[in-house]
Amino acid sequence: MTGAARAEVRAFAGPPSVEAIQAEIRQDIIVLRLMPGARMSENELARRFGTSRTPVREALFRLVDEGLIEVLPQRGTFITRISLRAVKKARFVREAMEVAIVRHATEHGLSPARLRTLDEVIAEQEASRDDPERFTTADDAFHRTLADGIEAGSIWDVVEREKAQFDRLRFLSLPNVTPVDTLITQHKAMLAAVRAGDVARSETATREHLSEVLKVADALAATHPGLILNDA
Incomplete structure (x- = not known):
């Protein structure tokens, strides 16, 4: 099971925005519900948020810019170490x-x-x-x-x-x-x-x-x- 699957799941009234997805994943990383080294799955995150992979991917790109996520070619997307x-x-x-x-x-x-x-x-x-x-x-x-x-x-x-x-x-x-x-x-x-x-x-x-x-x-x-x- 990946870190994304272990994170707390919250209900949304409708499909969440990129900003809402980013904020929730960011909070999970900050409070270590998603631990450094955990692999992120776009598919699992899309199911979690009830949306397509596109807004999830955009949210992850923004978290890359914050230094919280890294994309390793041929390996996947991971939570960075502190x-x-x-x-x-x-x-x-x-x-x-x-x-x-x-x-x-x-x-x-x-x-x-x-x-x-x-x-x-x-x-x-x-x-x-x-x-x-x-x-x-x-x-x-x-x-x-x-x-x-x-x-x-x-x-x-x-x-x-x-x-x-x-x-x-x-x-x-x-x-x-x-x-x-x-x-x-x-x-x-x-x-x-x-x-x-x-x-x-x-x-x-x-x-x-x-x-x-x-x-x-x-x-x-x-x-x-x-x-x-x-x-x-």
Whole structure:
């Protein structure tokens, strides 16, 4: 049985779009329902999504562009191993963008409604500390809410595209390698600095938070050589 067959199957109201197929396969890869090295079958995916192979193939091409899938001639299509080089690149890009987001939010403030949402998201993180997938969703919601709060259009879409490899390593580290409580404490520190209008503190807290995964990257690569490519 291939990785595609093992992935969770969700119901769609009608034939899903290429974007919906891409998003669902991407999520399965991020949370390791589809493991590095798993072979992807267009036929099985088409049956899973109730569509033809054409939109499935297009979705897979897009995931190739994100570095999550590779096509090996005469062998097939496979989930890539997590690249430490790509993780470090993603962290560099993400830090540059998210520090700018937090700086703007701190300098200009966020609406009361947005601040309430951030409080609610942190509460959800605390409630989901024992559920890595649920926690990851709440973690992303925190960062997306900050980005949306500065009303900079689709800036989070750019961050999201860059951080796919980063996200896989982050998920693999939860909760035993990277303590969830550490991440929650860091989110609270970021939000407190934004509320206080303390730009220096908010930038420092953001950089510290985004460096957390890299602290354990080499140890994870040594523990999971079949999943992680130590190409940094």
